[in-house]
Amino acid sequence: MTLDPATQIRRFTSDIIDEARLEKLLGEAQRPLRVKFGIDPTFTDVHLGHGVPMRLLRRFQLLGHLPVLIIGDGTARLGDPTGRNDQRPPLSVEEVAHNAATYLEQIGNLLDLDPKWCEVRHNSEWFGTMDFFDALKLASEGTAARLLERDDFRKRMDAQLPVHMHEMMYPLMQGWDSVMVESDIEIGGNDQLFNLHMGRQLQERHGQAPQVCLTTPLLLGTDGRKMSKSYGNHVGLNATAEEMYGKVMSLSDEGMADWFRLATDLEEAECQKLLAGHPRQAKDRLARLVTAQIHSEEAAEAAAQEFTRRFRGGELPSDIPVFQLAEPSWSLPNLMKEVKLAQSTSEARRLIQGGGVKLDGVALQDVKHVIELTAGGEGLVLQAGKRRFARLFLA
């Protein structure tokens, strides 16, 4: 990758507020810049989409600057309304602490969390000691009209959905974080622009230089929609190498260019070359790069081989979960429930009738089929759909 800091940073940004100031800050470099990034500990499944700002933070870290991670244990109590069409459920203190720990653990592969190179703060530090009058004072720093202009609120109002007062406090709280940590730069997803701006506004009102705001582009999910666990199109940072490689391989062709840019460090020219070739080849390279980054070169290579063997060669996976069952004789639906290939008898029946169930490679379409288990040998391999397997033995 090229050495010019601004170019490195631009690869991961869609909006830059006050580009001139960014250049100036980077140019002076008299001191490590404080680069703020807020983490909402409202969930535990961190995915590659969340990894994009991390990778940008890593760039800053490599350039000698200081990432300041804000664990929003105060803000999490209400939840960022950005992009939401409903209200978030409140979280308990324990949940928040657990989520934050899990989050940090997972991003450890992308960012150096050594206290020497990275500052981690909890915003309960300042919100926890605020009394009601302090909160009112903070509330007086923004206007309702400004907040209600926002798309997400606008849409909810139009759809006749509730917008609660406390949700409007969120941007102010995030902005206040910037004041408290005296950030020079704040990074956020590109839907965060409003919240980031609030930081500038509050900083100015409190005698600080307004932070530069950088937003990172959204890394789309494997199906081209916004990456989200609820769509099942995400690649979790805690996924195994195999899962990760496989997930990336299921990425739509259209999404590849963005993925090369946002999820790998591969040089621009090289990316273009790959994208011009066969999509499958390019995707394989992409999947290896992504996997290697979180796991290792070796793990990525192994995952690629296993993938090829399984899906191109049509062979069985090498790590089929083994079940030792006490009963020798099972009706097919019950057996599937027992080994978690189906959640209910009805689901099992659907799978069977749809032709998705195989025993040792042979499709079974009879719902009433009875399976007799045996003790020794290879056992029986039961398969549901393309990727769920169970190897069965009589205990």
Next chain:
RNA sequence: GGGGAGAUACCUAAGUGGCCAACAGGGAUGGACUGUAAAUCCAUUGGCUCAGCCUUCAGAGGUUCGAAUCCUCUUCUCCCCA
């Protein structure tokens, strides 16, 4: 505080006394095709001891041979007025 509207399965959304386990679309799952891409086509999408039965239409009661549909109360939301 007053008046009006509304709450249906994962989501959107029909249904306004029996033909409703509940139209339609989306999503999801399975199958065909394939590069675990896209597009397309087919099937499925509450549960079960599955040609039958059981539990669902915000919650609790009630009317009726019979209710998601009618009545009462409760909870939540939206709109208008103050």
